[in-house]
Amino acid sequence: MTRVLxxxxxxxxxxxxxxxxxxxxLATGMFGHSAFAATSTQGGTLRGQLFADIxxxxxxxWTSASDSLVMACLFVPAFQFDPHSDAFTPKPLxxxxxxxxxxxxxxxxxxxxxxxxxxxxxxxxxxxKFSFERIxxxxxxxxxxxxxxxLDHVEVTGKYTGTIVLKAPFAPLFTSTLPTPSGMILPEAxxxxxxxxxxxxxxxxxxxxxxxxxxxxxxxxxxxNPDFTLYEPAFDILDLTPIEDNKTAELGFEAGDLDYAQxxxxxxxxxxxxxxxxxxxxxxxxxxxxxxxINQDNETLKDQRVRRALQHAISSEVVVEAAYLGAAKSxxxxxxxxxxxxxxxxxxxxxxxxxxxLLAEAGVNGLNLTMSIQQxxxxxxxxxxxxxxxxxxxxxxxxxxxxxxxxxxxGIEADGDSWKDVQLFLLSFTxxxxxxxATAWFTSEQVGVWNxxxxxxxxxxxxxxxxxxxxxxxxxDQMYVKMQDLMEESGDFVFLNFEPVGSLVxxxxxxxxxxxxxxxxxxxxxx
Amino acid sequence: xxxxxxKRIALSVVVVVIVIAALFVxxxxxxxxxxxxxxxxxxxxxxxxxxxxxxxxxxxxxxxMLKFYVAILHGDLGQDVISSNPVLTVILAxxxxxxxxxxxxxxxxxxxxxxxxxxxxIHRGSVMDRLTSILSVSVMAVxxxxxxxxxxxxxxxxxxxxxxIGAGRTAPEIVWRLILPSLALGLxxxxxxxxxLRASMLEVMEENHVSTARAFGLPERRIMFNYVLRIAIxxxxxxxxxxxxxxxxxxxxxxxxFGRPGIGKLxxxxxxxxxxxxxxxxxLVTTVxxxxxxxxxxxxxxxxxxRVRNDLAK
Numbered sequence: 001m002t003r004v005l006x007x008x009x010x011x012x013x014x015x016x017x018x019x020x021x022x023x024x025x026l027a028t029g030m031f032g033h034s035a036f037a038a039t040s041t042q043g044g045t046l047r048g049q050l051f052a053d054i055x056x057x058x059x060x061x062w063t064s065a066s067d068s069l070v071m072a073c074l075f076v077p078a079f080q081f082d083p084h085s086d087a088f089t090p091k092p093l094x095x096x097x098x099x100x101x102x103x104x105x106x107x108x109x110x111x112x113x114x115x116x117x118x119x120x121x122x123x124x125x126x127x128x129k130f131s132f133e134r135i136x137x138x139x140x141x142x143x144x145x146x147x148x149x150x151l152d153h154v155e156v157t158g159k160y161t162g163t164i165v166l167k168a169p170f171a172p173l174f175t176s177t178l179p180t181p182s183g184m185i186l187p188e189a190x191x192x193x194x195x196x197x198x199x200x201x202x203x204x205x206x207x208x209x210x211x212x213x214x215x216x217x218x219x220x221x222x223x224x225n226p227d228f229t230l231y232e233p234a235f236d237i238l239d240l241t242p243i244e245d246n247k248t249a250e251l252g253f254e255a256g257d258l259d260y261a262q263x264x265x266x267x268x269x270x271x272x273x274x275x276x277x278x279x280x281x282x283x284x285x286x287x288x289x290x291x292x293x294i295n296q297d298n299e300t301l302k303d304q305r306v307r308r309a310l311q312h313a314i315s316s317e318v319v320v321e322a323a324y325l326g327a328a329k330s331x332x333x334x335x336x337x338x339x340x341x342x343x344x345x346x347x348x349x350x351x352x353x354x355x356x357x358l359l360a361e362a363g364v365n366g367l368n369l370t371m372s373i374q375q376x377x378x379x380x381x382x383x384x385x386x387x388x389x390x391x392x393x394x395x396x397x398x399x400x401x402x403x404x405x406x407x408x409x410x411g412i413e414a415d416g417d418s419w420k421d422v423q424l425f426l427l428s429f430t431x432x433x434x435x436x437x438a439t440a441w442f443t444s445e446q447v448g449v450w451n452x453x454x455x456x457x458x459x460x461x462x463x464x465x466x467x468x469x470x471x472x473x474x475x476x477d478q479m480y481v482k483m484q485d486l487m488e489e490s491g492d493f494v495f496l497n498f499e500p501v502g503s504l505v506x507x508x509x510x511x512x513x514x515x516x517x518x519x520x521x522x523x524x525x526x527x
Numbered sequence: 528x529x530x531x532x533x534k535r536i537a538l539s540v541v542v543v544v545i546v547i548a549a550l551f552v553x554x555x556x557x558x559x560x561x562x563x564x565x566x567x568x569x570x571x572x573x574x575x576x577x578x579x580x581x582x583x584x585x586x587x588x589x590x591x592m593l594k595f596y597v598a599i600l601h602g603d604l605g606q607d608v609i610s611s612n613p614v615l616t617v618i619l620a621x622x623x624x625x626x627x628x629x630x631x632x633x634x635x636x637x638x639x640x641x642x643x644x645x646x647x648x649i650h651r652g653s654v655m656d657r658l659t660s661i662l663s664v665s666v667m668a669v670x671x672x673x674x675x676x677x678x679x680x681x682x683x684x685x686x687x688x689x690x691x692i693g694a695g696r697t698a699p700e701i702v703w704r705l706i707l708p709s710l711a712l713g714l715x716x717x718x719x720x721x722x723x724l725r726a727s728m729l730e731v732m733e734e735n736h737v738s739t740a741r742a743f744g745l746p747e748r749r750i751m752f753n754y755v756l757r758i759a760i761x762x763x764x765x766x767x768x769x770x771x772x773x774x775x776x777x778x779x780x781x782x783x784x785f786g787r788p789g790i791g792k793l794x795x796x797x798x799x800x801x802x803x804x805x806x807x808x809x810x811l812v813t814t815v816x817x818x819x820x821x822x823x824x825x826x827x828x829x830x831x832x833x834r835v836r837n838d839l840a841k
Binding site for chain 2: 055056063141143145199200215216217218219241243244245248249251252254255256257258403404405406408409412414415
């Protein structure tokens, strides 16, 4: 879901552009200062925020969303998410055409004339085979091996044609494998030239942009690749600045140093009411899902009636309203709107009387609990509201804040015994646009790893495995909804919300954002 | 003097060794797994174990520490867990920006600080002296990150005079983008420098050699700058030497608020990500830098103060 807010009329925009343009010329002449030059869109440069510096651009080993954003500019994946669609609609990019032969065979034909930089020639089906099999090969230890876990091999049938042969049907193939870095195609020769791996200096590029200049943690400048023919990128230069803190990026935008930035969550209500000067604000609902987890193996919380009482005691609407100041809505699951498996209704809503009755039935009186959270304003506000709501049913809650590194080890068995003491906690996970990414962390196998609730259900595990190979969308949808029912029925989860994403875009630039607010810089346009 | 220098250098080496040992113990005492962070949540347990082994993180703390010391002797500070680049390269890429920032902050602190200190001492009890005193204490009480935010909001957002983020590429751009962060970091030190210098000057002005100079009829300006300031500046040099350490930690805020690169922000991010090699490497480099600056400050004092020189000669 995305909505755009802009209070600037066309006339005001033209007036301000003229004034700003004159001012920019004067100021740039005087100071060479880009804050003044920022209001000019001349020169075909887009200055954007990168959420972190690049750290690994290898499709098999990338580490962050920033890596993936930049890789989309440098390399060509088999598919991309349609930049003109409001939904996650996969659309062939390197592939000219494809045919689903049967559940385990996908025949494809590459576009001709996709040229690699340097001496690496044209993209061929052999490169497809190399790239996909490289990630799927367990010997290569790729963290993204799961994206190609069902890949048997890629059969090359011609210079530009081949068939992806799977061991079993694999539903996420078109939603979170082929349109993501796992679907990017690079030549084997380039890897051989650098000893098999690279990090931030790719030996080859083929996408709409190529790296012009990279100053670590300072700046990444991409320039248009003249050999790229699949579509016409609008900007000659993408000038990307790594800024982890969205509040800083927001100030950079307001000062005119950036044409695109993400706003801090706390600023979303303000920008929704008053869009930034010389810019517009775009609201999106992210894929990140937030929830309150309850550790069912903790001695105090072993009785399901106690956990159910906590579910009834908490109004997720009130919690989310307080934490996000109206910028987000409460949710009923872990799969975002617009994706297969999105769930609309919770099973156990806010009912403090029922909560009190369940606690009495369980023989619990004067319950004292702890909640572990990270040091963010949103988590603290949410925890304080939960504290007040629980106090209303006679539960005393102590809030423990941790810095992120410490927090993320609390429930992991391999990191010590702290998981035993964890009771309630606020968590947020990110995902790719396929429901399998959301549910994978709550299987029995994940207990003590990322499943801190220690929720364990054979039915859930089976559904999770079956849904991966179910190609019928309706059936798949029902399976994922059922899995979220099981999660809630366990008493281990209180679903809160999907993370709101606010984007600030300078007037004169036409942003292209995925439905979850992630920018597709390679598709940004000038108005 | 040479023996003194050698002793101070040896002491500096000991300080560095102890700091690294303490750091190793501290960062390993904090929970959090750098391998899981580096590989992401989708990594299998087998992959995590292999990676841990490759990074040497499966070995005991003592072994890791000894290996680190040996590696330092070979100029190797390890490998960045996330980017796989050599830590030394990562740090050296960030160091110039932080040094520029601290240099800028020093100029902000020292030039007006000394002028105000001298003025207040000479015009002791005047309205200006009292005003300087009140302003100094007021600014000293405000944390540098608060100053940073207000400078940013006023001069960048409101007035649009300065850019809000980045460090710049060309020399004019670099200087231009250095002004607000340097002010944020150095402003509180103006008052500090001024107060210390004022107190020190007032003390020196009461000494016999100053009275003697006056008795000989030397001009007051010459007495102040050649006889008073030369001695009175010594405590300020010591304090500024120590202040480098505070500025290094203050640089973290300035670099985050102003979206600047630098080792302050580098180490902050590395701690959050449990990127141990970068944390230890950065702390090693900053410790060496801090120890070096203080060594220079001590030698400068020995050079400026004949009494210290004479003591060392004995």
